[in-house]
Amino acid sequence: MNAPSISRPWEPGLFARSPAQERYRVAGGGLTLISLDSGDSLHIIDVEGLQPCELMAFESQGRDALALLGLTLDGGCRFIAHYLARPGQQARRIQQALNKRGVDFAQGKGAASLWDAGSPAGFSRRFVASAQLLVLIAAPDTPATVDRQATASELRVEVQRANPSPLLLPKLPEPLAEPIDEFTIRAGTAHSYSVGKGQYIQVLDVAGRQCSDFVALNRRALDLGQELDLDQTVTRTLNGNAYPAPGLFSKFFDRQFQPMLEVVQDTVGRHDSFALACAARYYESHGYFGHDNCSDNISAALQGYGVQARAGWPAINFFFNTGIDAHQQMTLDEPWSRPGDYVLLRAMTELVCASSSCPDDIDPANGWNPTDIHIRVYSDKERFSIAMASRPTADADPTLTRESGFHSRTRALTGSFSDYRNWWLPLRYDGFGAIDEYYGCRERVAVMDLTALRKFEVIGPDAEALLQYCLTRDVRRLAIGQVVYSAMCHEHGGMLDDGTLLRLGQDNFRWICGEDYAGVWLREQAEKLGMKVWVKSANEQIHNLSVQGPLSRDLLKQLVWTPATQPGVESLGWFRFLVGRLGDYDGCPLMISRTGYTGELGYEVWCHPRDAEQVWDRIWQLGEPLGIVPLGLEALDMLRIEAGLIFAGYEFSDQTDPFEAGIGFSVPLKSKTDDFIGRDALLRRSAHPQHKLVGLKLQGNEGAHHGDGVYQGRAQVGVITSACRSPLLASNIALCRIDTSQSEIGTQVQVGKVDGLQKRIDAVVTAPIFYDPDKSRVRS
Numbered sequence: 001m002n003a004p005s006i007s008r009p010w011e012p013g014l015f016a017r018s019p020a021q022e023r024y025r026v027a028g029g030g031l032t033l034i035s036l037d038s039g040d041s042l043h044i045i046d047v048e049g050l051q052p053c054e055l056m057a058f059e060s061q062g063r064d065a066l067a068l069l070g071l072t073l074d075g076g077c078r079f080i081a082h083y084l085a086r087p088g089q090q091a092r093r094i095q096q097a098l099n100k101r102g103v104d105f106a107q108g109k110g111a112a113s114l115w116d117a118g119s120p121a122g123f124s125r126r127f128v129a130s131a132q133l134l135v136l137i138a139a140p141d142t143p144a145t146v147d148r149q150a151t152a153s154e155l156r157v158e159v160q161r162a163n164p165s166p167l168l169l170p171k172l173p174e175p176l177a178e179p180i181d182e183f184t185i186r187a188g189t190a191h192s193y194s195v196g197k198g199q200y201i202q203v204l205d206v207a208g209r210q211c212s213d214f215v216a217l218n219r220r221a222l223d224l225g226q227e228l229d230l231d232q233t234v235t236r237t238l239n240g241n242a243y244p245a246p247g248l249f250s251k252f253f254d255r256q257f258q259p260m261l262e263v264v265q266d267t268v269g270r271h272d273s274f275a276l277a278c279a280a281r282y283y284e285s286h287g288y289f290g291h292d293n294c295s296d297n298i299s300a301a302l303q304g305y306g307v308q309a310r311a312g313w314p315a316i317n318f319f320f321n322t323g324i325d326a327h328q329q330m331t332l333d334e335p336w337s338r339p340g341d342y343v344l345l346r347a348m349t350e351l352v353c354a355s356s357s358c359p360d361d362i363d364p365a366n367g368w369n370p371t372d373i374h375i376r377v378y379s380d381k382e383r384f385s386i387a388m389a390s391r392p393t394a395d396a397d398p399t400l401t402r403e404s405g406f407h408s409r410t411r412a413l414t415g416s417f418s419d420y421r422n423w424w425l426p427l428r429y430d431g432f433g434a435i436d437e438y439y440g441c442r443e444r445v446a447v448m449d450l451t452a453l454r455k456f457e458v459i460g461p462d463a464e465a466l467l468q469y470c471l472t473r474d475v476r477r478l479a480i481g482q483v484v485y486s487a488m489c490h491e492h493g494g495m496l497d498d499g500t501l502l503r504l505g506q507d508n509f510r511w512i513c514g515e516d517y518a519g520v521w522l523r524e525q526a527e528k529l530g531m532k533v534w535v536k537s538a539n540e541q542i543h544n545l546s547v548q549g550p551l552s553r554d555l556l557k558q559l560v561w562t563p564a565t566q567p568g569v570e571s572l573g574w575f576r577f578l579v580g581r582l583g584d585y586d587g588c589p590l591m592i593s594r595t596g597y598t599g600e601l602g603y604e605v606w607c608h609p610r611d612a613e614q615v616w617d618r619i620w621q622l623g624e625p626l627g628i629v630p631l632g633l634e635a636l637d638m639l640r641i642e643a644g645l646i647f648a649g650y651e652f653s654d655q656t657d658p659f660e661a662g663i664g665f666s667v668p669l670k671s672k673t674d675d676f677i678g679r680d681a682l683l684r685r686s687a688h689p690q691h692k693l694v695g696l697k698l699q700g701n702e703g704a705h706h707g708d709g710v711y712q713g714r715a716q717v718g719v720i721t722s723a724c725r726s727p728l729l730a731s732n733i734a735l736c737r738i739d740t741s742q743s744e745i746g747t748q749v750q751v752g753k754v755d756g757l758q759k760r761i762d763a764v765v766t767a768p769i770f771y772d773p774d775k776s777r778v779r780s
Contacts, residue, residue, distance in 0.1 A: 267337075459508050
């Protein structure tokens with residue numbers, strides 16, 4: 001007899017799977033407040049190592065309670081006190097939380113240090129609360145410069161509740177500010193409320209994987225007897241996007257084209273915008289007569305405002321995970337939202353709103369188990385940054401979109417920003433535009449904020465050995481002051497990431513890449529091998545500009561002072577870097593690397609964010625006589641495609657190897673004799689290649705797009721990875737991953753449009769580098 005089959009999926013981060021377990025993140029240089037009950041276990045982990053930790057504790061009457069955790073006061077721990085004295089939203093939120101609990105921070109005697117500065121990655125301490133406590137945990141930062149590898153990193157905190165809630169609901173996260181109204185919507189119900197112009201609405205998923213339908217009507221129009229509510233067709237049309245998102249396309253409109261709401265923050269990124277809220281007919285069609293439904297609940301909630309009932313309400317279905325498949329069928333699955341995830345909206349006019357907690361328990365829409373939704377309303381006097389959220393791993397806390405140290409300067413030149421790898425970067429600049437920016441880079445000099453690149457410090461006696469094992473390049477050949485471009489692969493040969501590696505010293509490296517997960521992965525490999533090495537995130541301590549173009553050297557040689565032990569900008573070789581100062585001996589520290597992503601002579605300038613504004617100002621001042629332009633992402637895309645430079649998610653993914661991605665030169669299988677991750681798979685793949693990255697030159701003036709099929713007759717033989725209209729070549733070009741049998745230069749193929757059959761564009765296979773194939777300009 002076979003035992004019954006039981007579903008036990010791996011679901012990290014879902015509260016219902018481990019209701020007694022809670023996780024918190026303490027950002028490097030940040031502070032987190034946690035409430036403990038008697039018997040609760042507190043586990044604090046130094047994720048990356050070498051990160052100090054301070055802790056303060058208060059008992060229920062607000063008195064100092066370090067002794068209740070077995071800790072003693074350390075007079076040298078002053079970070080928490082200094083942090084709470086700073087201006088800023090986070091410090092204000094913590095002060096408000098302390099005041100709400102009757103704790104006078106000034107009465108605290110001080111903090112304890114949990115470990116010394118030499119802690120290894122993963123080092124931790126555990127405590128058990130013997131009474132009800134409030135605990136402040138900090139990851140102190142110290143003044144750091146771009147030429148030092150002393151970066152503050154995150155701490156992870158795990159709380160094991162001795163007496164978890166029998167309702168299987170986690171505690172609500174702290175408010176973003178002082179709410180002017182808040183309430184909980186129990187599962188299967190709806191609630192109406194009014195908000196004023198400029199006020200903020202936070203819709204929170206309490207336990208995770210719970211949908212909330214949201215409708216809003218113009219309050220002034222209701223007073224006149226008109227029902228002007230959110231209109232799905234107008235909103236989708238004006239946004240040009242089926243899923244409005246923070247940024248330029250974040251507004252929701254009524255049928256008179258008037259804006260009603262804008263999305264300010266979103267920690268999930270997956271919702272349905274304007275399917276109907278679930279209605280009685282949906283449940284009836286499945287045989288569930290009389291089932292609670294959001295449309296009837298919303299109609300009942302709005303009845304007091306004189307709103308006519310509707311059988312089905314067009315709604316913003318927050319957290320509802322729907323999609324349209326290849327056959328134009330709507331699909332649904334469990335929501336992406338985790339406990340405490342939220343959407344923050346700003347009302348652009350006076351509104352009457354209704355929110356539901358969806359009662360759907362007959363399909364995966366609410367993870368089969370409807371739970372609560374919580375609403376908070378904040379004053380129009382509050383200010384919240386526009387942001388999306390990302391997670392480097394499945395169980396990580398969300399990190400909201402950040403602004404670089406150069407943001408005040410780029411914001412003065414444009415309002416067109418995109419969330420690029422969790423940083424706000426400009427798409428194009430007012431008064432310039434992509435074409436002007438492109439030619440500015442090709443003919444003169446351009447400056448671009450590339451802070452979104454991830455930076456990791458790899459330090460310690462086993463640093464070289466770790467990187468030799470994790471990267472495809474031969475790291476042992478890398479000299480101090482040298483940079484090398486490399487791939488990073490999984491065991492099966494698929495690419496995890498690409499990036500550049502800088503060697504700062506014998507045991508000191510800096511890996512510059514695109515993936516947050518790369519740092520996690522490097523630490524995992526080091527732990528498996530038992531290596532003495534630290535992998536430290538440096539994204540918050542190192543911000544960078546790209547200065548590219550034929551006049552970039554003329555600009556930077558006026559900018560940087562270098563000591564006699566370092567080369568000057570004029571003599572800096574390709575893929576080399578220097579450490580210098582801005583202007584003169586007393587200027588702020590800089591690093592200059594002769595690297596770029598445009599195919600032109602160019603450099604990258606690395607500095608601490610506190611120095612970013614003066615670095616930008618000086619570059620702009622020196623660049624104006626040379627015709628400098630700011631460079632946005634749209635122009636950069638044209639430049640890098642012309643130069644045959646690859647991009648994550650387009651030319652490569654974990655399903656493509658470096659040979660298929662066109663960077664086989666980064667895998668020296670013959671000269672690098674040491675083993676590295678993916679080597680065996682890459683030996684097999686290189687011996688039997690299936691696909692190759694090529695260029696395509698299209699006939700006529702119609703262009704291709706990422707994902708278009710490439711055909712020989714009826715058979716699809718390739719796919720467009722990237723494409724653009726080349727200003728310099730005056731033709732449409734593309735990068736294409738194609739079957740090796742069709743990869744010879746001069747092969748005639750067709751790009752499929754519409755359904756791939758009804759419309760074809762003739763194209764010819766070329767080398768994947770359209771501009772300066774011998775790289776004479778970048779090497780000049």
